[in-house]
Amino acid sequence: MIEPDLSRLARTIGDPTRMGMLALLMEGRALTAKELAYGCGVQPGTATEHLKRLQRDGLIESAAQGRHKYYRLASAEVAHAVEALMVVAKPMKVVSPCRRPAGALGAARFCYDHLAGELGTRMTAVLIERELLEADGEAMDVTTRGEAWLVDFGIDVTSLRRRRRRFAYSCLDWSERRDHLGGALGAALAERMLELGWICRQKHSRVVSISELGHRALAREFGLAIDSSESDQAVAISS
Structure with missing residues (x-):
C-alpha cells in the first residue's frame, strides 16, 4: 500500500528558512537563489541546500535562463497548501528586508x-x-x-x-x-x-x-x- 509521506513533508516545510522561501514564492513570480537567500536572511550557499531539499520533495521547480536559475512554486496546489498553513499559524513579528508591512x-x-x-x-x-x-x-x-x-x-x-x-x-x-x-x-x-x-x-x-x-x-x-x-x-x- 502506498501512502503520502506526510512526516517527510512536515520536516521539509518545518524548517523556518524553507518555509520562508515558500512564503516569498507565494508572490507567484520566479526568484533566484540569491533573492531568496536575501529575503530569508541566509547566505547563498545555505539557501542552495534548502532549495535542493524543496525541489526534491516536489514543492518548487527551477528553470535556467542565461546565467541564472529561477525558482517558483511547483503548482497551484503547493500555493494552496502554504496559504492554508498561513490560516492556522499564529501571527508573529517578522523583520526582513523583503517583507512589506x-x-x-x-x-x-x-x-x-x-x-x-x-x-x-x-x-x-x-x-x-x-x-x-x-x-x-x-x-x-x-x-x-x-x-x-x-x-x-x-x-x-x-x-x-x-x-x-x-x-x-x-x-x-x-x-x-x-x-x-x-x-x-x-x-x-x-x-x-x-x-x-x-x-x-x-x-x-x-x-x-x-x-x-x-x-x-x-x-x-x-x-x-x-x-x-x-x-x-x-x-x-x-x-
Whole structure:
C-alpha cells in the first residue's frame, strides 16, 4: 500500500528558512537563489541546500535562463497548501528586508497568482452577492449571468474550464479569515486586472498597488470604494 509521506513533508516545510522561501514564492513570480537567500536572511550557499531539499520533495521547480536559475512554486496546489498553513499559524513579528508591512499585505496581495487580502475577499463577496458566482462548500462556479459578465470583462470561461487546473474554489484568506477566489478563474481575474492597468505588482513583494484607474474601475464594476492614502498601512475597503 502506498501512502503520502506526510512526516517527510512536515520536516521539509518545518524548517523556518524553507518555509520562508515558500512564503516569498507565494508572490507567484520566479526568484533566484540569491533573492531568496536575501529575503530569508541566509547566505547563498545555505539557501542552495534548502532549495535542493524543496525541489526534491516536489514543492518548487527551477528553470535556467542565461546565467541564472529561477525558482517558483511547483503548482497551484503547493500555493494552496502554504496559504492554508498561513490560516492556522499564529501571527508573529517578522523583520526582513523583503517583507512589506502587514497592513499592506492584508489590504491587497497575490496568493500565488490570484488576489487575496481585503481586496480579494471583498471582490469575491460581491461576485457571490450579485449571483455571478456561487459557492457550494469549497467548490465555486459561475452562474449563467456570471459567465456573460466574465465574457464582457474579457475572460474566456470555456477555455478556462478546459484546463487541467481546478476551475474555481474558495481559498480561506489567512489575514481576513474569509474566502477569496482561487483556481484558474481567480488567476484569470487577477491577470485581466493587471492587463487593464487597474493593479500592479510591487517588486519583490506580494503586495498589490491599485492605480487611479483601478480605483475608479473597482468602484464602477464592484462597488468598492478604496482609501489608499496610506499605501503602506491598512487600506480601508468598503462596499
